[in-house]
């Protein structure tokens with residue numbers, strides 16, 4: 001039974017990934033992503049009968065990680081089609097969605113690392129990889145003696161050992177790999193999370209004031225970076241409500257506090273109502289803003305969701321000689337609300353260094369993956385510079401527009 005690959009969407013673009021693999025008897029989908037920049041109100045759902053409409057013809061959907069450009073269309077999928085997703089990834093996605101008052105709209109069967117799942121005559125093995133989404137997987141797909149590795153989104157700069165990952169990967173017939181960073185130039189090099197942590201420690205040692213890390217709660221590895229830096233500099237680690245919700249869902253064993261703004265200020269009613277959520281069982285003890293900000297030896301994790309409330313409390317406190325680590329992509333600094341927040345912190349006396357690294361592989365890392373799995377065919381996806389892969393054309397076939405390719 002021949003195994004065929006069809007990139008439905010997301011080959012020569014970043015995001016919106018939908019990949020189909022099929023034989024005569026089995027059809028599976030890897031990721032059902034929303035296009036980047038789209039929202040719940042404006043979503044383009046591709047015309048795929050049997051997946052989004054009509055009679056279901058797909059036997060399973062496998063989700064590599066919880067970013068919306070990989071699972072954002074799950075709610076449009078025909079409900080009869082089973083969804084498979086990593087346990088931790090699902091927990092974090094569920095917590096994020098619930099916190100924002102939404103619903104994920106699907107219930108997956110859980111994938112465990114390196115435990116193969118067989119659907120008809122196709123077997124899928126989830127392989128843990130590092131990315132800016134926690135609990136991400138690559139997928140090794142095999143059928144009829146042929147093997148395909150789908151890298152999904154990955155990087156070598158996280159805490160997990162990339163060499164050890166390469167050792168676990170077999171040689172494959174086809175590599176479907178991301179190339180997100182390639183359009184940023186060949187000299188593009190990203191620091192590792194460990195380097196970020198060391199930089200944060202050095203910076204915190206040079207500033208005695210209270211400090212804040214502004215991050216996306218989805219980026220669990222960055223929360224860990226901040227936590228480690230706080231421990232190494234003997235600061236109390238305090239999380240806002242969303243960060244703590246995610247840390248709990250990810251199962252992070254932190255000696256940390258959740259900020260629970262005090263009830264004593266009438267204008268903090270809004271904070272109290274948005275931060276309770278009935279989660280009395282949080283593993284992290286609550287600390288009131290008065291107590292938290294009473295002495296400057298803390299590092300506070302803040303997400304965009306708590307900025308307004310934080311500002312109300314911060315302007316009553318001293319932020320002399322403090323640090324605001326900007327732990328998101330620099331392009332976020334241009335957003336008016338973010339720019340206003342940075343200006344506000346600077347007016348309180350904070351310095352504002354960035355504390356960020358990409359969630360994606362640089363060109364050197366992609367080279368290492370290719371040399372390790374020695375594919376006969378490379379199918380670049382999730383990239384705006386597929387032509388970068390032309391350098392491999394002497395060694396293997398590169399498919400830039402993949403429709404029903406037979407492995």
Ligand SMILES: [Zn+2]
Pocket residue numbers: 015067069070153382
């Ligand atoms: Zn992606």
Ligand SMILES: [Zn+2]
Pocket residue numbers: 065067070131132133153359
């Ligand atoms: Zn991603």
